[in-house]
Amino acid sequence: MKTLHILFIALFASLFVLTSWTAAEYYSPKENTGDILLGDWKPSNGRSVIRISKGETSKGQDKNKYYGRIVWLKEKNNADGTPRLDINNPDDAKKSDKILGMTNMRELEFVGDKNDLKWENGNIYDPNNGSDYSFEMTMNKKNTNLVDGRGYIGVSMFGRTDTWKRLVKKGK
Template sequence: MNKRLVGFGLLLIFGLLLAVVPARAAGSPDAVLGVWKNGEGTGMIQIFKKADKYYGRLVWLKVANTPAGTPRTDVNNPDEAKRKTPLKGLENMRDFTFSGDNKWEGGKIYDPKNGSDYSCEMTLVDANTLEVRGFIGVSLFGRTDVWKRQMMKK
């Protein structure tokens, strides 16, 4: 009787695993929505959806103001006309599409530290961990940053 019970228990666990794994792999296109802190802890990005694409904007900066007390601006932007644009609120991620398996691809990410635009893809590792990979050309030549989901106070 004990062997039957153990066998049934193992079968039940295996069945549950089979049911959970495909659901995890499929993922939800909107699972990436929310506020994320970058790996350095210097900024928070809100990922949002417009039509069928995903975008991101800077909503918090660890150092929000210059030494003079004015809001930090996009001083490294190659377009001189945009150098006075405040960093807070800046849309720095654009045009991502959900490709399945917890991955968003085909997007661009702008780095205000150097004024450069990179191809980008995002992978949701778990509900609170997002890998953001910026690259030039192919994904092999790039850098991955690990972002953590932030729970916003109401």
């Protein structure tokens, strides 16, 4: 009888530990899966490279969201050698801003999980036409070096998708 009592207590304790471990595993914060998006990306036209990073509070950005900055342009200067400026911007005060170094992707939020790599609720600015679009991205978990970015006005169904390729340093 005493053996049965000890066995029951051991079984109950094991069940309690297993349940606690499973609950902690489920509810504890994990490495941010959304950070798989961090890095340098080249849109399909090959004319620029966008560096995606987490927001910096010192720049007034949300540290939990993703931002993209133009770090390379195929044609960074005009024909006369002067830097390309944001001349198509509807805000006159920004028309003299350089395109190289500009943050053109803002506030993208990871809304997926490790099985559904998806970012939404962001915006992307196109300096070629001065337009700002709602923006979302999806990544195929089988090939994390490709991501589909979709810019749209209003409803996602009426947008345009572009595939970006991650730039990977040789030897990595």
